[in-house]
Amino acid sequence: xxxxxxxxxxxxxxxxxxxxxxxxSRVVNGGDGVREPLVERVRQAVEELGYVPNQAARSLVTxxxxxxxVVIAEPETRVFADPFFALQLRGISKELTAHDSQLVxxxxxxxxxxxxxxxxxxxxxxxxxxxxxxxxDDPLPGLVQRAxxxxxxxGRPGWSDGTRxxxxxDSDNRGGAGVAVRxxxxxxxTRVAHIxxxxxxxSAVDRLDGFREAAPDPDPRLIxxxxxxxxGGERAMRELLERRPDLDAVFAAxxxxxxxxLRVLRECGRRVPEDVAVVGFDDMLPVAEQTDPALTxxxxxxxxxxxxxxxxxxxGEASSVVLxxxxxxxxxx
Amino acid sequence: xxxxxxxxxxxxxxxxxxxxxxxxSRVVNGGDGVREPLVERVRQAVEELGYVPNQAARSLVTxxxxxxxVVIAEPETRVFADPFFALQLRGISKELTAHDSQLVxxxxxxxxxxxxxxxxxxxxxxxxxxxxxxxxDDPLPGLVQRAxxxxxxxGRPGWSDGTRxxxxxDSDNRGGAGVAVRxxxxxxxTRVAHIxxxxxxxSAVDRLDGFREAAPDPDPRLIxxxxxxxxGGERAMRELLERRPDLDAVFAAxxxxxxxxLRVLRECGRRVPEDVAVVGFDDMLPVAEQTDPALTxxxxxxxxxxxxxxxxxxxGEASSVVLxxxxxxxxxx
DNA sequence: TCGGGCTCCGAGAGCGCTCTCATCCGGTGC
DNA sequence: GCACCGGATGAGAGCGCTCTCGGAGCCCGA
Numbered sequence: 001x002x003x004x005x006x007x008x009x010x011x012x013x014x015x016x017x018x019x020x021x022x023x024x025s026r027v028v029n030g031g032d033g034v035r036e037p038l039v040e041r042v043r044q045a046v047e048e049l050g051y052v053p054n055q056a057a058r059s060l061v062t063x064x065x066x067x068x069x070v071v072i073a074e075p076e077t078r079v080f081a082d083p084f085f086a087l088q089l090r091g092i093s094k095e096l097t098a099h100d101s102q103l104v105x106x107x108x109x110x111x112x113x114x115x116x117x118x119x120x121x122x123x124x125x126x127x128x129x130x131x132x133x134x135x136x137d138d139p140l141p142g143l144v145q146r147a148x149x150x151x152x153x154x155g156r157p158g159w160s161d162g163t164r165x166x167x168x169x170d171s172d173n174r175g176g177a178g179v180a181v182r183x184x185x186x187x188x189x190t191r192v193a194h195i196x197x198x199x200x201x202x203s204a205v206d207r208l209d210g211f212r213e214a215a216p217d218p219d220p221r222l223i224x225x226x227x228x229x230x231x232g233g234e235r236a237m238r239e240l241l242e243r244r245p246d247l248d249a250v251f252a253a254x255x256x257x258x259x260x261x262l263r264v265l266r267e268c269g270r271r272v273p274e275d276v277a278v279v280g281f282d283d284m285l286p287v288a289e290q291t292d293p294a295l296t297x298x299x300x301x302x303x304x305x306x307x308x309x310x311x312x313x314x315x316g317e318a319s320s321v322v323l324x325x326x327x328x329x330x331x332x333x
Numbered sequence: 334x335x336x337x338x339x340x341x342x343x344x345x346x347x348x349x350x351x352x353x354x355x356x357x358s359r360v361v362n363g364g365d366g367v368r369e370p371l372v373e374r375v376r377q378a379v380e381e382l383g384y385v386p387n388q389a390a391r392s393l394v395t396x397x398x399x400x401x402x403v404v405i406a407e408p409e410t411r412v413f414a415d416p417f418f419a420l421q422l423r424g425i426s427k428e429l430t431a432h433d434s435q436l437v438x439x440x441x442x443x444x445x446x447x448x449x450x451x452x453x454x455x456x457x458x459x460x461x462x463x464x465x466x467x468x469x470d471d472p473l474p475g476l477v478q479r480a481x482x483x484x485x486x487x488g489r490p491g492w493s494d495g496t497r498x499x500x501x502x503d504s505d506n507r508g509g510a511g512v513a514v515r516x517x518x519x520x521x522x523t524r525v526a527h528i529x530x531x532x533x534x535x536s537a538v539d540r541l542d543g544f545r546e547a548a549p550d551p552d553p554r555l556i557x558x559x560x561x562x563x564x565g566g567e568r569a570m571r572e573l574l575e576r577r578p579d580l581d582a583v584f585a586a587x588x589x590x591x592x593x594x595l596r597v598l599r600e601c602g603r604r605v606p607e608d609v610a611v612v613g614f615d616d617m618l619p620v621a622e623q624t625d626p627a628l629t630x631x632x633x634x635x636x637x638x639x640x641x642x643x644x645x646x647x648x649g650e651a652s653s654v655v656l657x658x659x660x661x662x663x664x665x666x
Numbered sequence: 667t668c669g670g671g672c673t674c675c676g677a678g679a680g681c682g683c684t685c686t687c688a689t690c691c692g693g694t695g696c
Numbered sequence: 697g698c699a700c701c702g703g704a705t706g707a708g709a710g711c712g713c714t715c716t717c718g719g720a721g722c723c724c725g726a
Contacts, residue, residue, distance in 0.1 A: 033675090054713070124387060125435070352706085387682050
């Protein structure tokens with residue numbers, strides 16, 4: 001799988017255009033300070049020979065790579081069950097493309113992969129890293145920071161070693177949760193329950209905090225732990241119905257969880273939204289629009305988050321951003 | 334976003350170990366032909382200095398990159414609505430990791446992106462390419478082949494210019510469709526309908542062919558065009574019910590389509606599977622297991638396909654592979 | 667006419683690595 | 697004891713590019 005065809009070099013282009021390698025290089029890199037006739041000759045030579053610069057040689061001297069790593073820690077299969085990352089990737093890709101940067105994807109599973117990723121990042125292949133750190137105790141953030149690369153995190157990283165001043169992009173999980181709860185209160189509900197996400201992730205913790213802050217009834221029996229999956233939503237919903245059969249609203253940590261909850265509610269004969277109002281989180285379209293009834297949910301701008309992460313990284317910004325969320329009203333609440 | 338910290342070079346390692354650069358290089362690359370005491374000294378120097386080889390310099394001379402491009406043509410948003418690519422990526426990533434290769438992700442949207450991708454591939458950044466060509470008229474396959482890179486396609490590419498002898502990995506769409514239809518026949522159904530996928534994709538065409546081959550009733554009114562989305566499934570299902578209200582089974586081109594169809598069937602008061610049996614395709618777990626009733630479907634080994642693509646590419650194999658599908662029986666048929 | 671400042675171009679030195687080749691060494695066979 | 701051989705090591709030549717720097721040419725004012 002070695003490259004065979006020997007590509008034309010700058011030298012060849014220069015020769016054909018009758019100029020020096022230096023001039024050819026200048027033209028290839030924008031052509032400033034080269035007079036028009038020469039520019040034209042070089043351009044033509046490039047065209048004729050089908051010259052494409054050798055990136056390795058270029059990187060060797062410029063120490064730039066025009067590439068950033070996207071690190072996705074993915075211990076569970078779950079990650080791919082929702083299109084969350086895919087959407088973020090898309091945003092990232094768009095932004096990087098606009099900056100002529102490439103996207104190197106590093107998926108990790110398990111601890112040994114971490115050292116591999118650490119080595120790669122330290123190896124100077126990329127100009128920066130975008131890291132999705134899913135878990136509170138994840139060693140990845142620390143590892144990456146130690147590699148000394150500019151880094152932007154997707155979602156607030158947990159407070160492990162040295163990530164305190166990390167740059168990250170997150171959505172306003174806490175605020176969004178508050179909006180969801182207040183919306184339910186506005187509908188006259190008073191016994192609002194919450195199904196959490198996987199609590200080893202900051203997003204789940206923040207949403208829980210937001211819920212607690214806004215919830216009218218602090219009864220801990222109104223909170224059940226989920227894991228961001230439909231199955232988890234089902235289990236938690238059953239638990240809640242058993243503990244507090246009088247509940248009249250549920251705020252689920254994400255749309256998939258809400259979908260599970262809806263199924264259980266229907267199964268138990270509770271009408272949505274009449275008996276129990278349900279609000280999700282994410283506004284994952286293929287999910288939220290397809291549930292029965294269609295899901296009222298807190299939208300976070302997922303693709304935009306990806307785009308922003310990339311922009312912060314290549315722009316060399318130094319501050320985190322928390323994007324606002326909005327409530328999308330459908331039928332379920 | 335330029336890299337600042339100046340990393341130690343091989344030269345430095347050699348100096349510290351008291352050997353020549355050549356010997357240091359030998360040790361770093363496996364240590365063959367170097368006597369034990371020296372190997373040890375070099376290893377230690379590497380350790381102490383935290384030396385990591387500069388990949389750009391290495392590529393410059395070896396002309397290898399230990400990286401492959403994954404090209405995903407994604408004109409529609411749809412692609413990310415199902416976890417199909419995510420799963421394939423996962424398989425690819427695993428295999429590449431095992432071969433110490435990196436994964437460079439190129440997402441394209443629209444025609445201008447194609448030239449960008451073509452340039453990149455021709456630019457000699459990667460050792461090969463894995464290409465997902467979604468559409469029959471896609472210029473991408475031809476473009477890639479012209480770049481002269483070893484390439485493996487995900488899914489049978491359409492017969493455009495020069496892709497006739499392309500290497501690809503696909504699942505047995507035609508055969509799988511046949512199995513689905515025969516399963517329905519085995520249940521005593523005689524008026525089996527089909528909702529196709531987006532017919533500009535070979536997978537949809539092949540499934541349709543398989544259906545036609547096995548279907549008991551060749552009435553064209555039993556075939557409605559979908560687009561692999563739940564919405565498309567709904568539309569097509571309504572169409573079918575109107576045209577042939579007597580239908581007693583539906584084979585949907587994928588699980589998402591089936592999910593849409595199920596919704597319409599329920600809405601129209603048809604019981605599944607009693608009145609109408611439904612079979613999907615993919616065995617996309619979060620979808621197939623969560624439908625009501627749970628979906629009987631044709632499973633294709635998605636992650637395995639990704640893995641295999643990567644293996645064919647790095648292994649330099651020359652032949653395409655079509656993986657078998659299996660029927661997964663649940664409730665809907 | 668001449669010097670000074672400009673702009674434009676080319677020569678050449680590296681970036682950090684690999685790999686060929688010459689060198690050197692100890693051991694062997696005669 | 698000597699030529700020989702083979703394995704271990706080092707010297708050095710690039711890989712293809714960028715970028716500094718000096719020189720060449722030009723236009724201007726004096």
